[in-house]
Amino acid sequence: MSTNTGHPKGLYLLFFTEMWERFSYYGMRAIFILFMTKALLMKGADASNVYGSFTGLVYLTPLLGGYIADRFWGNRRSILIGGLLMALGQFLMFLSGSTVIDGMESASSVSMMWAGLTFLIIGNGFFKPNISTMVGQLYPKGDHRIDGAFTIFYMGINLGAFFAPLICGGIGDTGNVHDFRWGFLAACIGMIISVISFELLKNKLLKTPDGEHVGMPKQKMDAKTAGIIIGSTALIFFLLNFKTLFNVDVDIIGYLIYAAIIVMPIVIFSDKSLVSDEKQRISVIFILAFFVIFFWACFEQAGASLTLFADTQTDRQIGSWTMPASWFQSINPLGIIILAPLFSMFWNMLHKRNLEPSSPMKMAFGLLLVSIGFMVIAYGVHGVDSQTKISMWWLIALYILHTMGELSLSPIGLSMVSKLAPLRFASLLMGTWFLANAVANKFAGTLSALIPPGAGESPAEIGAQVPNFMGIEITNLFTFFCVFIALSGIAAILLFAMYRWLEKRMHGVK
Numbered sequence: 001m002s003t004n005t006g007h008p009k010g011l012y013l014l015f016f017t018e019m020w021e022r023f024s025y026y027g028m029r030a031i032f033i034l035f036m037t038k039a040l041l042m043k044g045a046d047a048s049n050v051y052g053s054f055t056g057l058v059y060l061t062p063l064l065g066g067y068i069a070d071r072f073w074g075n076r077r078s079i080l081i082g083g084l085l086m087a088l089g090q091f092l093m094f095l096s097g098s099t100v101i102d103g104m105e106s107a108s109s110v111s112m113m114w115a116g117l118t119f120l121i122i123g124n125g126f127f128k129p130n131i132s133t134m135v136g137q138l139y140p141k142g143d144h145r146i147d148g149a150f151t152i153f154y155m156g157i158n159l160g161a162f163f164a165p166l167i168c169g170g171i172g173d174t175g176n177v178h179d180f181r182w183g184f185l186a187a188c189i190g191m192i193i194s195v196i197s198f199e200l201l202k203n204k205l206l207k208t209p210d211g212e213h214v215g216m217p218k219q220k221m222d223a224k225t226a227g228i229i230i231g232s233t234a235l236i237f238f239l240l241n242f243k244t245l246f247n248v249d250v251d252i253i254g255y256l257i258y259a260a261i262i263v264m265p266i267v268i269f270s271d272k273s274l275v276s277d278e279k280q281r282i283s284v285i286f287i288l289a290f291f292v293i294f295f296w297a298c299f300e301q302a303g304a305s306l307t308l309f310a311d312t313q314t315d316r317q318i319g320s321w322t323m324p325a326s327w328f329q330s331i332n333p334l335g336i337i338i339l340a341p342l343f344s345m346f347w348n349m350l351h352k353r354n355l356e357p358s359s360p361m362k363m364a365f366g367l368l369l370v371s372i373g374f375m376v377i378a379y380g381v382h383g384v385d386s387q388t389k390i391s392m393w394w395l396i397a398l399y400i401l402h403t404m405g406e407l408s409l410s411p412i413g414l415s416m417v418s419k420l421a422p423l424r425f426a427s428l429l430m431g432t433w434f435l436a437n438a439v440a441n442k443f444a445g446t447l448s449a450l451i452p453p454g455a456g457e458s459p460a461e462i463g464a465q466v467p468n469f470m471g472i473e474i475t476n477l478f479t480f481f482c483v484f485i486a487l488s489g490i491a492a493i494l495l496f497a498m499y500r501w502l503e504k505r506m507h508g509v510k
Contacts, residue, residue, distance in 0.1 A: 052445015061125025082126025097181030169326030
């Protein structure tokens, strides 16, 4: 069953389903840190660490969700349950926003937020890996249309990510702390639309070229699998509440994620069956995973410190109207929609002339563009005190440069892992790449916590301790942004210096 575009109708159902799921996620993400600092009166550093823990765990649970889908539920049931859990999570965030008390910390609001985050993390784990897997199942193996199908599918992701901050931020980020709940409710409704549309049309549209249903369940779930799911949910809720439960200032989630990325290469390289070429290719995966941590840790400031910066030190006044700080998060997906075709044409042109850069070189360019983006914003805040707001164009320029960096990096990722990994280690090394992204997002929260209090600071921020990074006190925004210039810039320089050595270790893989 195909459309006049040559693609199966099922592709557009998956496009629509994923678009609304991404609307839900990015809508919540756009206002999340503002909700914590303004409505829950959390310190910026604490809110940043919670943000990093949440986004870090979001990248880990797809490993669990993919395992359960492959062995027990199949794609369809996993998508349904994952979607319902995320809708429940967003509804709990709505309830959290509904119990906020003006000028006071609300224990019930915080408790419901923890519960909401737990269901969002677990639900994402079931939903995310299975929806993209089904795209490939719609086509015969080796079909030339698959690349175009994923291009269309990713357009749905970016459309959802573009409209989410505009709608959820527009009704939630109004300056009234009681309005955040409406942003979360909109995110909840978006997730419900995603689930309902998928359930109503999946049997009709999601079929292989032979007419067989795509993603049917393999077998019933046993007690062991149910125990894994319930145990994982309880563990995540416990980890999110660790500081509160034990009244200790220990970032247990950070320690666990960072420890995992250290242990993984030890486990893999200890396998005696690996031959020399395999070891060298695997080493490239780990080295690039290390560098990608710095890229995403800097890039993911978008939902954390850069949103706080947009709220407190960016002049968002347009005539008599003040633009919501959360709206800046729509620049990146809009930039991808506009620039992605141009970058694709550019890479194809270089490929035809045998000039296309290798994956390590593209990653180095991506890191360099991120560093330049922070140079721009650092220049904009240089010599500006904490009570002065700068033009929004500085922040817009940063987001455009970061988007170009992302598009330079986009060919790298799971496709590179699939090319370099030995077949018997493919799943484990895919997991390593997800783990690197989890580390990056957690590290992003840690770095965001360094932002100094700015204009319009909340009561929780007044008198806050001066942040410190590697012995350097972060007393102003210029110093803060210089941290990211250094991290991404040094990583870019090192990767430029190493790329030829890495290419040799890839043994012909592009």
